[in-house]
Structure formats: structure tokens, C-alpha cells
Amino acid sequence: MIYTKEDFGEDFKWGVSTAAYQIEGGYNLDGKGKSVWDVFSNTKGKTFLGQNGNIACDFYHRYAHDIALMSQLNIPNYRFSISWSRITPNGWGAANPKGIEFYNKIIDFCLDLGIEPWITLYHWDLPYELEKKGGWTNRQIINWFSDYVQFCIKTFGNRVKHWIILNEPMVFTGAGYFLGVHAPGKKGLTNFLAAAHHAALCQAEGGRIVRSMLPGSIVGTTFSCSYIEAFRDKKQDILASTRVDALLNRMFVEPLAGMGYPIKDLKLLQRLEPFVKDGDESRLAFDMDFIGVQNYTREVVAWSYLTPLIWAKIIAAKKRNVETTVMNWEVYPECIYQMLHKFNAYKNFNRLIVTENGAAFPDVVIDNKVNDEKRKKYLHEHIAQVLKAKQEGVNVKGYFVWSFTDNFEWAEGYQPRFGLVHVDFQTQQRIVKSSGYWYGKFLQSAALENTVLKN
Numbered sequence: 001m002i003y004t005k006e007d008f009g010e011d012f013k014w015g016v017s018t019a020a021y022q023i024e025g026g027y028n029l030d031g032k033g034k035s036v037w038d039v040f041s042n043t044k045g046k047t048f049l050g051q052n053g054n055i056a057c058d059f060y061h062r063y064a065h066d067i068a069l070m071s072q073l074n075i076p077n078y079r080f081s082i083s084w085s086r087i088t089p090n091g092w093g094a095a096n097p098k099g100i101e102f103y104n105k106i107i108d109f110c111l112d113l114g115i116e117p118w119i120t121l122y123h124w125d126l127p128y129e130l131e132k133k134g135g136w137t138n139r140q141i142i143n144w145f146s147d148y149v150q151f152c153i154k155t156f157g158n159r160v161k162h163w164i165i166l167n168e169p170m171v172f173t174g175a176g177y178f179l180g181v182h183a184p185g186k187k188g189l190t191n192f193l194a195a196a197h198h199a200a201l202c203q204a205e206g207g208r209i210v211r212s213m214l215p216g217s218i219v220g221t222t223f224s225c226s227y228i229e230a231f232r233d234k235k236q237d238i239l240a241s242t243r244v245d246a247l248l249n250r251m252f253v254e255p256l257a258g259m260g261y262p263i264k265d266l267k268l269l270q271r272l273e274p275f276v277k278d279g280d281e282s283r284l285a286f287d288m289d290f291i292g293v294q295n296y297t298r299e300v301v302a303w304s305y306l307t308p309l310i311w312a313k314i315i316a317a318k319k320r321n322v323e324t325t326v327m328n329w330e331v332y333p334e335c336i337y338q339m340l341h342k343f344n345a346y347k348n349f350n351r352l353i354v355t356e357n358g359a360a361f362p363d364v365v366i367d368n369k370v371n372d373e374k375r376k377k378y379l380h381e382h383i384a385q386v387l388k389a390k391q392e393g394v395n396v397k398g399y400f401v402w403s404f405t406d407n408f409e410w411a412e413g414y415q416p417r418f419g420l421v422h423v424d425f426q427t428q429q430r431i432v433k434s435s436g437y438w439y440g441k442f443l444q445s446a447a448l449e450n451t452v453l454k455n
């Protein structure tokens with residue numbers, strides 16, 4: 001497929017995404033409080049080789065260089081997150097002026113260079129002081145989070161128009177409170193369901209706060225999603241895939257859309273009931289200006305008797321002999337097209353934006369160059385699928401690459417490299433990869449240069 005940037009229309013937002021804990025470092029500097037990720041990744045045995053985000057990409061000191069590089073690559077929109085415990089060390093109460101100053105500098109620097117800042121309010125790094133009180137499992141989180149959102153809007157709202165409430169609630173509640181493989185490392189269904197319900201309430205409440213305090217702002221929230229297919233064309237596998245789809249793709253967006261939790265297709269969600277209070281159903285709903293779709297792969301699902309809560313298992317990509325990334329995720333470009341169609345069917349959101357898509361491949365540096373053909377191909381093919389969906393009437397209005405630089409990939413540490421820009425974590429040297437130059441060229445106006453990409 002051949003396409004140019006202009007095929008997406010002038011109002012289409014192109015950008016890159018990052019998250020505070022994955023890039024900033026400066027974990028204990030200038031009055032920052034600890035987050036659950038500071039504690040988790042500095043606990044033995046929790047992450048790949050015990051790696052942590054204490055320094056990460058040292059964005060705390062190198063932000064100006066990195067944002068200038070973004071500008072050189074013609075990237076017009078930058079999505080980053082605020083570290084809650086950097087600006088409010090205990091999660092509530094006294095603010096940290098140095099932390100606020102840091103985000104002010106990022107915002108101002110972006111604006112000076114003509115880059116539009118998009119702020120994610122919560123990308124998984126809960127203040128540790130709040131986790132000590134139960135974190136997302138404590139219903140009080142609605143008050144803590146609301147105060148935090150109000151504070152951010154008061155502090156940064158005069159210069160920032162685009163706001164994202166949560167990053168992927170399914171992942172931080174599932175991996176962090178059910179499986180225990182992400183911070184804070186809690187396990188079990190009760191922890192998960194409590195955290196999930198409170199996150200679902202916070203995403204809507206956050207949306208209401210932004211809209212009421214900042215008329216004219218554009219507010220959304222993001223969801224992780226994977227295209228789900230049944231392993232065999234058999235009733236048991238099809239039903240299993242419906243359950244996994246309800247859990248991974250529908251559990252957080254449907255209450256927001258005013259449809260309630262998808263209990264009919266996933267009975268275990270009945271167990272949310274003890275956490276649901278009078279009036280919650282309407283509180284869960286909010287008509288976001290946009291939904292952030294975050295997609296990387298598809299999952300193939302079969303029935304299984306070994307997993308009593310969901311009676312399903314995922315058939316790993318490795319076992320299916322398909323091309324995979326360093327994350328062992330299948331490369332399957334059509335998945336993003338399918339997910340855009342799926343999310344487009346929810347009626348009460350104004351538009352969709354792909355707020356994350358990208359891939360980790362084993363990059364090699366030769367003569368100070370990184371020729372990452374696979375990533376280039378991945379991005380090109382996924383963007384083509386976004387265009388296909390758009391041409392079929394899907395209301396998608398943006399695409400952000402995950403990620404700008406290589407960074408700390410949570411429990412997987414520094415091994416998976418997702419960046420358009422390579423980072424040497426010993427020296428902090430940056431090298432723009434071929435995919436970075438390719439994206440930069442693509443983002444040049446077609447009037448200046450007719451950027452035609454061939455498959």
C-alpha cells in the first residue's frame with residue numbers, strides 16, 4: 001500500500017508517546033516521593049536482572065535535548081505522563097515545587113518548539129504512600145485521584161489542551177493487583193476487582209474534572225486492546241475467546257460508555273458487586289472527547305479447564321510459528337484495523353486516537369547507526385491498516401508511536417527496545433534509528449516533499 005501523510009487529513013494528530021517512570025530517572029531527586037514502581041523495581045527478583053528505572057533515560061536532565069530531537073524529526077505532538085509523587089510526594093497534601101518546575105519546563109519547551117503537549121495523568125506510578133493505604137484497592141483513591149487531577153489542571157491547564165486520564169487500566173490492575181508481576185505486586189481476584197472498579201470510577205471522574213475546570217480542553221483516556229481470535233472454529237473456543245475479549249478489551253470501556261460491565265459474557269465480573277455502591281453505574285459513564293486505542297498484537301484463545309475463573313488460555317505466538325517481536329508478541333498488522341472498528345462501534349465518544357503502537361526488535365548499533373528495518377516495516381504496515389479503517393469510515397484522528405526513545409520496559413527491564421531513537425544506557429548517548437528518520441520524513445509536509453512509501 002502506498003500512502004502519504006496527507007491521506008489522513010490535516011486534522012490528524014501524529015505524535016510519539018512516553019511515560020514518566022520509563023524515561024525520567026531522577027527517582028529520588030529534588031524532593032520526589034517514592035512511587036510503587038520505585039519500590040517494586042528495587043525489590044529483589046521483581047524485574048528482569050533486577051533492573052530499575054532509577055536513572056532510565058535520564059530524561060529528568062536530558063529533556064531539552066530529547067524534545068529538540070523530536071522537533072528535528074518533525075514530530076508535532078508529544079504524549080508524556082506526570083509522575084504523581086514527583087509533584088505531590090505523599091500523593092496528597094503538600095506539593096513539591098521542584099517537581100512542578102520540571103513539568104513546567106517540559107511544557108514550555110515543547111510549546112516553544114511548536115510541539116503540542118498531551119499529558120497522561122496516570123501511567124502506573126502510584127505514590128507509594130498511597131499504596132501503603134491500599135492504593136487502588138481503597139475506595140478513597142477516588143478522592144486522592146480527584147485532588148491530584150484538580151491540582152494538575154490548576155497548575156498546567158493554562159498551557160495544555162490535551163489530557164489523558166488513565167493509561168491502560170486493565171494492565172495496571174491486572175498485572176499489578178491480580179498477577180502481581182507489576183507494581184505493587186499484589187495478587188488475587190479480590191484485589192483485582194476492587195482496584196478495577198475504583199480505576200473505572202476514576203477514569204470517568206477524571207474526565208468530568210478536566211472538562212468542568214478547563215472548558216475547551218480535549219479529554220480522553222486510553223485502553224490496551226488485543227484482537228482476539230478463537231484457536232479452532234469450535235463452540236468451546238469461540239466462547240472462551242468471547243470471555244477473554246470481554247476481560248481484555250471491553251471491561252473498562254463499556255462502563256465508560258454507559259453500558260455497565262460486560263457481565264453477560266464474563267460471569268466472573270458478577271463478583272464486582274461488593275465494591276459497587278449506589279449511584280456508581282451512572283458515575284462510571286462519561287462521554288470522553290476521545291478514546292486512546294493502544295494496540296500491539298492479537299491473541300489466539302482456546303478453551304481450557306486449567307483456569308477456572310475464565311476457562312480459557314492464550315496460545316502463545318511462539319507455539320504458532322508466526323513472526324514475533326522481542327516481547328514474544330505476534331506481528332499481525334490487521335489487529336489494529338480490527339480494534340479500531342471495534343472501538344468505533346461505541347457511540348458516545350467523539351473520536352479515536354491511536355495513543356500507542358510500536359514494536360521491540362533486537363536492534364544493533366553498527367558504525368553509530370541502527371538500521372531497524374523490521375520496526376520501519378511494522379510501523380508502515382500498521383499505519384496502513386489505520387488508514388484502511390479510516391477510509392472505511394472509522395473516526396480515527398491520530399496516531400502516536402510507542403515510543404520516542406528506548407526505555408525501561410517495566411518488568412522486562414531494558415532488554416525490549418521500542419524507541420525510534422536508540423539509547424545507550426551506559427553513556428546515555430542517543431542515536432536516531434532508521435525508523436526515526438523514516439517517521440520524520442513521513443511527517444514532513446507533502447508540499448515540501450512527496451513522501452511516498454512503498455511496501
Ligand code: GAL
Nearest residue numbers: 019167168171224402409410
Ligand atoms: C503499554 C504501556 C507502555 C509500554 C508499552 C509496550 O502497555 O502503556 O508503558 O510499556 O505497552 O509494552
